[in-house]
Amino acid sequence: MRILxxxxxxxxxxxxxxxxxxxxxxxxxxxxAFEVEPGNEMKWWLIASYSGVLFPxxxxxxxxxxxxxxxxxxxxxxxxxxxxIASMLFYFWVxxxxxxxxxxxxxxxxxxxxxxxxxxxxxxxxxxxxxxxxTAAFSNLFTYALLLNITxxxxxIILLVMAMALVIIVPLSRLQLKAHxxxxxxxxxxxxxxxxxxxxxxx
Numbered sequence: 204m205r206i207l208x209x210x211x212x213x214x215x216x217x218x219x220x221x222x223x224x225x226x227x228x229x230x231x232x233x234x235x236a237f238e239v240e241p242g243n244e245m246k247w248w249l250i251a252s253y254s255g256v257l258f259p260x261x262x263x264x265x266x267x268x269x270x271x272x273x274x275x276x277x278x279x280x281x282x283x284x285x286x287x288i289a290s291m292l293f294y295f296w297v298x299x300x301x302x303x304x305x306x307x308x309x310x311x312x313x314x315x316x317x318x319x320x321x322x323x324x325x326x327x328x329x330x331x332x333x334x335x336x337x338t339a340a341f342s343n344l345f346t347y348a349l350l351l352n353i354t355x356x357x358x359x360i361i362l363l364v365m366a367m368a369l370v371i372i373v374p375l376s377r378l379q380l381k382a383h384x385x386x387x388x389x390x391x392x393x394x395x396x397x398x399x400x401x402x403x404x405x406x
Contacts (some may be wrong), residue, residue: 205379205380207376209380211372211373211376212337212373212376212377212380212382215337215341215369215373216337217336217337217339217340217341218255218256218259218260218290219256220318220340220341220344221251221252221255221256221294221297221315221318222248222251222252222255222256224314224344224362225247225248225251225252225311225314226248227362228310228311228314228362229244229247229248230244230248231361232358232359232362233358234310234351234355234358234359235355235358236308236309236310236351236355236358237308237310237311238308239307239308247301247305247307250297250300250301250305251297251301251315254293254294254296254297254300255293255294255297255318258289258293259286259289259290259293262285262286262289263275263277263285263286263289266285266286271285272285272286278382279333280329280330280332280333283326283329283336284326284329287322287325287326287329288326290322291319291322291323291326294315294318294319294322295319297315297319298312298315298316298318298319301315309406310351310355312406313347313350313351313399313402313403313406314347314402316402316405316406317343317346317347317398317399317401317402317403318340318343318398320398320401320402321339321340321343321394321395321398321399324339324394324397324398325339325391325394328390328394332387332390333383333387334383334387334390334391334394335374335377335382335383335387335388335390335391335392336391337373337374337377337391338370338373338374338377338383338387338388338391338392338395339390339391339392339394339395339398340395341366341369341370341373341374341395342370342391342392342393342394342395342396342399343394343395343396343398343399344366344369344370344395344399345363345366345367345369345370345395346395346396346398346399346400347366347399347402347403348362348363348365348366348367349363349366350399350400350403351363370392374388374391374392
């Protein structure tokens, strides 16, 4: 059970979430809310992926190799400072490119802005106490998927079901590994839900 929980923690790490969800929205979803000019799907996915996944991973790897943090797991609050600040910068840059240059549709912007707000709130809470970044990310995704489906007539029910399953399984796996307390899981869940709602109201 512990091995499975560890595998889930890596496979569904928050850093991979933007690429996974953008892939679904651009390539799988048939929702008219995500219409993109034919031929641009891969370009948009690559922009979101290298900026939201590759760059944060690279920063984290570099500060680990430079011994500013003890491990890539970032088990303490202080070890999370630089990776979270880097993620904030990259996530905002991705959102701004999609908003200003690509003029993406509202629901893509809501997802990207929700990611950015989640990292900002996580960073602020992390200054005083630890919280579950995994839970924050997947609570944000679940709330986004719920709002999307309610608003567009449940056209992306697959995304909602997957998000619902993951928002239960991932936090439980973190508790199984004793990586977080119940309070830290709750803080992560609250952060994710709040971020998605703010992004939805803002856009």
